[in-house]
Structures are given as C-alpha cells and as structure tokens.
Amino acid sequence: MKVFIQALELNLTSEELKSAIPKETLEAVKGKGIFQAYTLAHEGKSQPKVLGSGDQILKWPRSVIQKLAQTIKTGVKFFVGHGSTNDHTDRESVGEIVASFVKDIGGKVSNVIIGHFPDEDKVSTMDVCSMEANVYTDEENIVGDINDVSGIALANSDSESPAFAGALRLNSVQCFEIQAKKPGEGDDKMGQETITFEQVRSAVKSMNIFPHQLFDENDMRKDNEFSKLYTNESKLSSENERLTKENTEMKDKNKEALRSVDVTNAQSQISEFLKEGLTEKQVKFITDRFKPEEMDDLTEVGINKFIEESKKDFADTAKFFGVAEKHSEGTKPENKDQTDETGSMEDEALKLIGVE
Numbered sequence: 001m002k003v004f005i006q007a008l009e010l011n012l013t014s015e016e017l018k019s020a021i022p023k024e025t026l027e028a029v030k031g032k033g034i035f036q037a038y039t040l041a042h043e044g045k046s047q048p049k050v051l052g053s054g055d056q057i058l059k060w061p062r063s064v065i066q067k068l069a070q071t072i073k074t075g076v077k078f079f080v081g082h083g084s085t086n087d088h089t090d091r092e093s094v095g096e097i098v099a100s101f102v103k104d105i106g107g108k109v110s111n112v113i114i115g116h117f118p119d120e121d122k123v124s125t126m127d128v129c130s131m132e133a134n135v136y137t138d139e140e141n142i143v144g145d146i147n148d149v150s151g152i153a154l155a156n157s158d159s160e161s162p163a164f165a166g167a168l169r170l171n172s173v174q175c176f177e178i179q180a181k182k183p184g185e186g187d188d189k190m191g192q193e194t195i196t197f198e199q200v201r202s203a204v205k206s207m208n209i210f211p212h213q214l215f216d217e218n219d220m221r222k223d224n225e226f227s228k229l230y231t232n233e234s235k236l237s238s239e240n241e242r243l244t245k246e247n248t249e250m251k252d253k254n255k256e257a258l259r260s261v262d263v264t265n266a267q268s269q270i271s272e273f274l275k276e277g278l279t280e281k282q283v284k285f286i287t288d289r290f291k292p293e294e295m296d297d298l299t300e301v302g303i304n305k306f307i308e309e310s311k312k313d314f315a316d317t318a319k320f321f322g323v324a325e326k327h328s329e330g331t332k333p334e335n336k337d338q339t340d341e342t343g344s345m346e347d348e349a350l351k352l353i354g355v356e
Contacts, residue, residue: 012037012103012112015195019203020099020114033118035098038129040072040152041065042110058135059142062109069102069111072149078115080122082130082153094122097152101207115152126154266292266303273303278311286310 017037018026043062078095095117103112117123134148204214211220220226270290274283286307292298295306 012105013199015199016103016203016206017114019195019200020101020112020207022099025098025116029116029118033095033116034120034123035114035116036095036123036126037112037114038152039105040100040111040113040129040131041068042105042108044108056141058137059140061142064143064146065109065111066102068146068149069100071147072097072100072111072113074098074100076149076152078117078123078129078152078154080126080154082132091151094119094154103206113152123154125156128155128157129153130155262298263292266295266298270303273307282311282314285314289313 017035021035041060043060043065046058046060047056074097076097077093078097079091080094095115097113098116099114101112103110105112113129130153131149132151132153133146135143136145137143215223221230267290270287270292274286278286289310290306295302297305
C-alpha cells in the first residue's frame with residue numbers, strides 16, 4: 001500500500017548536519033542553495049494518510065527504521081505537497097536527498113535525511129516532511145518492511161499535521177564556501193565553524209561508519225594501535241610456517257627411524273620364520289634374496305607372504321633345471337645313486353641362480 005508519512009523532531013547541530021554530507025557533495029554545491037535536515041521516521045507509532053484507506057495508526061519497530069536509513073537512496077526528490085497519487089508527473093522537484101543516517105533523538109531511533117535545495121525561498125517555510133513509499137504491515141499494523149521510497153513531500157506545519165507527533169524541521173545550513181578561519185575571527189560566521197574531535201567521532205558513530213570506509217589498509221598499518229595487529233599477524237604467520245615445516249621434518253625423520261627399526265627387526269626375525277619344513281638350500285635361497293629395505297610390508301604377515309612366494313620361486317627354478325620337486329620339499333631319494341645325481345643337479349641349479 002502507498003503511505004504518506006510526515007515526520008520530524010528537534011535537535012541536530014549544524015556540525016552534525018555538515019559532517020553527514022559527503023565531501024564531494026559539499027564541493028559540488030557550495031554557494032548554491034541550502035541544506036535542510038528532517039526526521040523521516042522513528043520507532044514508535046505514526047498516523048499516516050494511506051492512499052485509498054484514510055488514516056491508520058502504524059507501529060514502527062527499531063529494525064525497520066534502521067533498514068529504512070540504509071535503503072533510501074540519495075537523489076530521491078523533494079516536492080512541495082502531495083499529489084493525488086505518488087506519480088511525479090506535473091510535480092516540481094525542489095531538492096533531493098544527499099544523506100541518510102540513524103540517530104537517537106529523544107530516546108528513539110530515528111532516520112534522519114538531509115536534502116539539498118537550490119532555491120531557499122521555495123522551502124524556507126517547509127518545516128515538515130512526508131515520505132511517499134510502499135509499506136508492508138501485518139494484521140496488527142506493525143510495519144515489517146518498507147521499500148520503494150519514491151519521493152518526499154514537504155509542507156508547513158501551520159496547515160499540515162505530521163504523522164509522527166511533534167514533528168519539526170531539524171536544522172538548515174547554507175551551502176557555504178569552505179574557508180579556513182583567519183586569526184582573530186570568531187565562530188559565529190557560517191562556514192567558519194570549528195568542528196571538534198568529539199563532534200567528528202559522534203557523527204561517525206551516528207552514521208554507522210566503519211573504519212574500512214574511512215581508511216585503507218595502508219592507513220591502518222601506519223596507526224600506532226592497529227599496526228600492532230598487523231605486526232602480530234605477521235609474526236604468528238611466520239611462526240606457524242616455521243612450526244609446520246619443523247613438524248613435517250620431524251614426521252619424516254620419525255618415519256625414517258621407524259622404517260630403519262622395522263628393517264633391522266625383519267633381518268633378525270627372518271631366520272625364526274625359516275626354522276621348520278625347509279632344506280638348508282631352500283633357507284639359503286630365501287635368505288639371500290630377502291631384502292627388507294626394499295619391501296613395503298615388514299609385518300609378520302608380509303614376511304610370511306614373502307617366504308611362501310620364495311618357496312614357490314625355488315620350486316619353479318628347481319623344476320626348470322630338472323631337480324626333483326619332491327626332493328626340494330625335503331623327501332629322501334630312493335637310492336644313493338639317485339641321491340648323488342639329484343643332489344648334483346640341485347647344486348648345479350642353485351649355482352646358476354646364485355645360491356652357493
């Protein structure tokens with residue numbers, strides 16, 4: 001639904017008003033017209049005119065006011081009075097929004113807008129404002145969201161009653177030429193007022209400005225306090241890199257040490273695995289080709305697997321050279337001649353495969 005909402009409340013200093021306006025805007029319009037600040041809406045209740053529905057009482061949560069301040073765009077036009085609709089056709093724009101921020105006024109979170117008005121005479125008596133916007137409410141008329149602020153209507157409080165009680169114009173200042181104060185001059189001249197550090201800090205806080213919006217990383221590094229964070233971060237990063245490298249090296253050394261222990265143990269254990277069921281030549285064949293430093297698995301399972309594969313290799317080699325398989329498995333030949341002949345063949349086979 002379309003809503004006309006009039007709003008204002010007092011108390012905004014000239015310093016706060018000027019500090020809220022972007023510097024480039026001040027430069028662009030200096031000497032041309034006037035700035036005026038208005039409270040557009042604040043937390044609590046309002047009684048706006050609703051197009052097609054008459055007057056209603058709306059309830060404004062703090063979160064909606066904060067969102068409104070962030071949503072409303074610079075460049076939104078001001079008009080004198082409302083039209084029959086929110087259409088801008090045949091309505092003369094007398095100014096536009098140049099800043100929007102949140103401020104605590106009278107204990108209520110308020111959305112303050114600042115407008116630039118080229119012709120001061122047209123708005124000098126306009127001390128109340130009313131936004132033209134789409135407002136979404138629930139069944140209890142609690143405002144849940146607001147968008148599409150299409151315009152701001154201005155009026156005089158003598159003839160218009162604001163939707164927010166006690167609405168008044170906050171402040172106005174001339175679009176002054178920025179000048180340096182000359183020695184001996186007072187602070188009563190427009191454009192030559194001295195802004196204190198506390199006023200700057202207050203304005204920054206009230207406008208919800210974060211450090212990164214004012215300073216880049218190089219500025220932060222030069223600051224005496226924030227530079228410590230970067231220094232500590234650099235030290236911690238270097239220390240973490242060093243510890244990670246040392247940890248990796250230690251893991252590698254531990255892995256090598258454990259591997260060396262496994263190799264040594266395997267070399268001393270192989271004879272224990274070869275005690276039963278094998279001939280001396282089978283044992284020598286297996287022992288000579290056992291190289292634990294080249295094996296991946298040096299567990300009992302891995303060593304037994306190696307022995308079984310070596311026994312098979314021994315049998316295959318003996319067959320290739322014509323040695324009786326059953327003799328290689330430990331059985332006795334039928335007579336002495338066969339023993340001599342078979343033994344000689346086995347010896348010859350073992351010599352050829354490198355087992356002396």
